[in-house]
Amino acid sequence: MEKRIAVLPGDGIGKEVVKGAIEVLQAVGERFGHQFHFEYGKIGGEAIDTVGTPLPDETVELCKQSDAVLLGAVGGPKWESQPVHLRPERGLLKIRKELNLYANLRPTTYFQSLADSSPLRKEVIENVDMLMVRELTGGLYFGKPSERIQQNGRDAVVDTLFYQRNEMERVIKLAFELAKSRTGKVTSVDKANVLESSRMWREVAEEIAKDYPEVELEHMLVDNAAMQLVRKPTQFDVIVTENLFGDILSDEASVLTGSLGMLPSASLSEAGPYLYEPIHGSAPDIEGRNLANPLATILSAAMMLRLSFNMNEEAEAIEQAVSQVLEAGYRTGDIMAFGKHQVSTTEMVEQVKATL
Amino acid sequence: MEKRIAVLPGDGIGKEVVKGAIEVLQAVGERFGHQFHFEYGKIGGEAIDTVGTPLPDETVELCKQSDAVLLGAVGGPKWESQPVHLRPERGLLKIRKELNLYANLRPTTYFQSLADSSPLRKEVIENVDMLMVRELTGGLYFGKPSERIQQNGRDAVVDTLFYQRNEMERVIKLAFELAKSRTGKVTSVDKANVLESSRMWREVAEEIAKDYPEVELEHMLVDNAAMQLVRKPTQFDVIVTENLFGDILSDEASVLTGSLGMLPSASLSEAGPYLYEPIHGSAPDIEGRNLANPLATILSAAMMLRLSFNMNEEAEAIEQAVSQVLEAGYRTGDIMAFGKHQVSTTEMVEQVKATL
Numbered sequence: 049m050e051k052r053i054a055v056l057p058g059d060g061i062g063k064e065v066v067k068g069a070i071e072v073l074q075a076v077g078e079r080f081g082h083q084f085h086f087e088y089g090k091i092g093g094e095a096i097d098t099v100g101t102p103l104p105d106e107t108v109e110l111c112k113q114s115d116a117v118l119l120g121a122v123g124g125p126k127w128e129s130q131p132v133h134l135r136p137e138r139g140l141l142k143i144r145k146e147l148n149l150y151a152n153l154r155p156t157t158y159f160q161s162l163a164d165s166s167p168l169r170k171e172v173i174e175n176v177d178m179l180m181v182r183e184l185t186g187g188l189y190f191g192k193p194s195e196r197i198q199q200n201g202r203d204a205v206v207d208t209l210f211y212q213r214n215e216m217e218r219v220i221k222l223a224f225e226l227a228k229s230r231t232g233k234v235t236s237v238d239k240a241n242v243l244e245s246s247r248m249w250r251e252v253a254e255e256i257a258k259d260y261p262e263v264e265l266e267h268m269l270v271d272n273a274a275m276q277l278v279r280k281p282t283q284f285d286v287i288v289t290e291n292l293f294g295d296i297l298s299d300e301a302s303v304l305t306g307s308l309g310m311l312p313s314a315s316l317s318e319a320g321p322y323l324y325e326p327i328h329g330s331a332p333d334i335e336g337r338n339l340a341n342p343l344a345t346i347l348s349a350a351m352m353l354r355l356s357f358n359m360n361e362e363a364e365a366i367e368q369a370v371s372q373v374l375e376a377g378y379r380t381g382d383i384m385a386f387g388k389h390q391v392s393t394t395e396m397v398e399q400v401k402a403t404l
Numbered sequence: 405m406e407k408r409i410a411v412l413p414g415d416g417i418g419k420e421v422v423k424g425a426i427e428v429l430q431a432v433g434e435r436f437g438h439q440f441h442f443e444y445g446k447i448g449g450e451a452i453d454t455v456g457t458p459l460p461d462e463t464v465e466l467c468k469q470s471d472a473v474l475l476g477a478v479g480g481p482k483w484e485s486q487p488v489h490l491r492p493e494r495g496l497l498k499i500r501k502e503l504n505l506y507a508n509l510r511p512t513t514y515f516q517s518l519a520d521s522s523p524l525r526k527e528v529i530e531n532v533d534m535l536m537v538r539e540l541t542g543g544l545y546f547g548k549p550s551e552r553i554q555q556n557g558r559d560a561v562v563d564t565l566f567y568q569r570n571e572m573e574r575v576i577k578l579a580f581e582l583a584k585s586r587t588g589k590v591t592s593v594d595k596a597n598v599l600e601s602s603r604m605w606r607e608v609a610e611e612i613a614k615d616y617p618e619v620e621l622e623h624m625l626v627d628n629a630a631m632q633l634v635r636k637p638t639q640f641d642v643i644v645t646e647n648l649f650g651d652i653l654s655d656e657a658s659v660l661t662g663s664l665g666m667l668p669s670a671s672l673s674e675a676g677p678y679l680y681e682p683i684h685g686s687a688p689d690i691e692g693r694n695l696a697n698p699l700a701t702i703l704s705a706a707m708m709l710r711l712s713f714n715m716n717e718e719a720e721a722i723e724q725a726v727s728q729v730l731e732a733g734y735r736t737g738d739i740m741a742f743g744k745h746q747v748s749t750t751e752m753v754e755q756v757k758a759t760l
């Protein structure tokens with residue numbers, strides 16, 4: 049097969065980890081007889097510095113004409129005092145809207161070989177295998193008004209949590225579809241005891257559940273979910289929730305296994321292309337030092353092969369190579385442990401390619 | 405001294421734990437020569453069942469005429485399918501508004517004797533000592549509109565995150581005041597990269613910080629805070645945040661030490677009375693079985709003595725008695741561990757009284 053992949057390295061370690069993932073994709077292409085064409089676009093701080101906007105139109109066009117998008121990371125202290133519309137993360141928010149990436153998928157899996165780097169006890173974290181499905185283009189992130197106002201002569205401010213019913217439907221439906229090929233349980237997280245939007249969310253979840261008799265639906269309040277993720281993470285299979293709750297809970301979930309540098313993500317739209325990126329940020333403190341962990345981006349590339357190109361065998365080849373490299377004791381600094389063998393970004397990439 | 409305390413036992417185990425706390429307060433009163441007058445009011449499911457509303461006016465009046473309020477817990481499956489305005493938790497939300505309880509304080513402390521019941525590794529949780537200050541009467545909880553709407557003929561829904569600047573000021577100021585008598589660090593949590601309200605929050609925090617040169621101010625995004633609480637909870641001293649973020653993060657924090665049944669809270673207003681309650685819910689599954697852990701409510705009573713009545717010595721006497729009872733090995737079911745001595749609610753209360 050032949051595929052066009054838009055590559056947006058972004059800022060900080062984004063460039064380094066994306067480079068590693070591309071090498072791995074090329075190696076997979078050679079082994080399985082596929083041709084991947086990589087075309088580069090600018091996003092985030094780099095785009096601000098060179099063309100004056102965090103997401104130039106050319107980048108959007110490039111993505112729309114590609115079969116999938118691979119993103120590194122954006123942001124850094126350099127741009128933190130910019131006005132809002134010139135911040136790197138605006139590029140992220142805009143690309144989600146432009147590509148209609150309504151669902152963000154984040155698997156959190158347990159790597160036995162990394163158990164010691166989790167803040168949780170081994171008994172608590174062992175065998176965790178959950179998939180967070182976060183609504184990504186609605187809610188407080190995009191609702192209007194979002195502005196300063198005056199109320200009876202006093203300074204006040206308002207943000208708006210807005211959802212169309214069909215925006216809830218498509219992401220909840222996706223969660224049920226994904227649950228079918230897993231253990232078959234969906235936990236829908238909301239704050240239905242306070243928010244009207246959550247009450248609608250709960251109704252929609254109930255309705256969609258009727259079409260999936262083989263999937264179990266459970267409702268959980270967001271405050272309780274934040275507790276349960278730490279208390280007993282193994283109770284979860286698929287979690288589905290709205291944008292901001294998903295932002296908070298998926299970051300919480302990502303730290304449970306102690307392997308933030310290992311976790312991939314995929315953002316899906318109705319018509320494609322999908323976007324893939326590691327969960328971690330741009331880590332400006334270690335930028336350019338060949339220290340970053342490339343595995344989250346490499347595993348994001350594996351998700352791309354599976355979800356965008358239907359290349360299951362190829363995706364598994366990458367995932368197995370990553371597991372084997374870890375079992376063989378190779379570690380970047382972030383997951384280094386006593387008695388293991390510390391390697392650089394490029395050495396880690398070489399190990400994965402060699403194992404493929 | 406003579407003090408009037410409004411007592412709202414509420415539902416489920418609320419009655420049992422409140423009864424225990426009252427006995428302890430009476431014992432303290434005898435020992436230190438104070439008179440506490442307890443007057444009872446209805447709230448939550450009990451109020452719905454008997455007078456048809458989750459917070460009757462008489463209860464509000466009673467509270468307003470008292471020096472402090474002691475609350476048990478509200479809610480249960482019995483009322484879950486009621487229309488929104490007849491749910492027990494409406495009583496909670498309403499009493500917060502009626503008494504102007506703008507700040508909810510939740511200390512999370514490490515009990516060495518309970519270390520084994522934490523889901524976190526001992527090294528991670530050891531010596532945690534943080535105070536969450538949550539804004540309690542603003543934000544998405546009370547903003548209008550909060551309703552179903554039609555948009556271009558489609559079903560949609562809106563909730564509103566609304567804050568007046570002075571609502572931010574008073575709670576952030578309180579956090580700085582509280583930090584002065586602790587290690588002197590305030591972490592202000594927001595989502596300033598997305599929400600306009602958070603950008604105002606950050607500005608207000610910066611401004612107030614100027615009046616407290618001895619206190620260090622740090623800003624943290626809410627998604628990162630959800631991670632850091634699990635990754636390294638000892639980095640926090642005072643955390644201050646808006647209502648919904650506080651709801652989520654304080655529940656997450658409460659599970660870290662593995663002692664949810666141990667954690668007290670206080671809700672403060674500008675003019676008093678303040679309200680005290682355990683963090684845990686009404687636990688209908690163990691209602692009436694003399695199994696509930698009364699210590700969170702007993703420790704809430706200690707907070708009352710300190711914050712409402714300025715009785716520091718008396719508060720410490722309770723806190724020390726609780727520690728000693730735990731060290732002596734007494735445990736209710738929720739914190740039971742191998743080799744310890746399991747006791748009922750009433751036995752635990754007796755132990756605390758005997759130790760006082």
Ligand SMILES: CC(C)[C@H](C(=O)O)[C@@H](O)C(=O)O
Binds near residue numbers: 137140141597598627
């Ligand atoms: C950078 C920020 C706007 C973004 C978000 O809140 O969605 C990030 O936290 C994420 O989760 O991708």
Ligand SMILES: CC(C)[C@H](C(=O)O)[C@@H](O)C(=O)O
Binds near residue numbers: 241493496497651
């Ligand atoms: C019951 C509910 C409305 C309440 C809240 O969200 O404030 C509870 O979760 C709490 O934290 O006291």
